[in-house]
Amino acid sequence: MAARHVTRGLLTALNGTTGAGLLVALATRAKIRRGRHGVLIAEGYRLPIPPASCFTVGSVIVTRRSAEWLLDEQRRELFEHEHHHAKQYALLGPLFWPAYWVACGYSYATTGSWGARNFFERRAGLKAGGYPTDLPLRPWLARLTGPSASRSRNRPSGTPSPD
Template sequence: MTAGQRARQIANVVNGTTGLGLAVALAAGTAVSRGPRGLIIASGYRWRLPYAGAFTLGNVVLCRIRAEQLVLNEALLGHEEKHCSQYACCLGVPFLPLYFLAAGWSLLRAGDPASANFFERQAGLAAGGYADRRTPRPAPRDAGGIEV
């Protein structure tokens, strides 16, 4: 584990989000195992919400697939790992309302919760299984063909 990964791990334990993730994993009856780079993988998540193949709470990656499948999917695992870092940067729980505000903005702006969501874009839309549905607005008549 790198120094940065260790710092993220400690930050998410201290800010309480990894504990929150473990509590959700336990309540949801997932299989919890150690993952790479200081991550904890909670596989077999079956609750209806959130409706995603994987999501994070602190350093805990909750997923609907087996842990081995997630580890082999480097793109998705890397995407979720970036969300773990976002929790640490946002000092934990404040990430959640910020994420939901960004998802709401994206819904208004692009018609889906990911395409214009700052956090999803930073984590990599394609890696997270999202399509970029943003459509450029047409340029004003006198803008010389420049899109805005």
């Protein structure tokens, strides 16, 4: 296993987030399996929330399905998406939770999607995580920013403002 995966696993173990993921698995009677890159997969998660097919807590990917389902080559991008979240946990530790929920709130307020403008989901890959990639701003926010704001967003970087 690569040193970076060992380091991520060690960091998420030390910051307690992998322990939290194992508690989620234990509390929901999910079975723990080994995955790629040193992550653990908790298969058979039974609660209705969150509605996603899988989510990550520390270095534990929790899924309603089987580990084989998640590790199948057809879902490599989904696995890598969830693995990227494990790396985010390694960097932020328990601070990931409030930061993630703030990012969810921002994304929902601006687009109506929990993930479309969520910094963490965008960094992990929106499409791989099953999130829409091209949602416009909500109409009230688009009106608030106005046409002058959209002109400045569409201007190539380094181009001076017409003001």
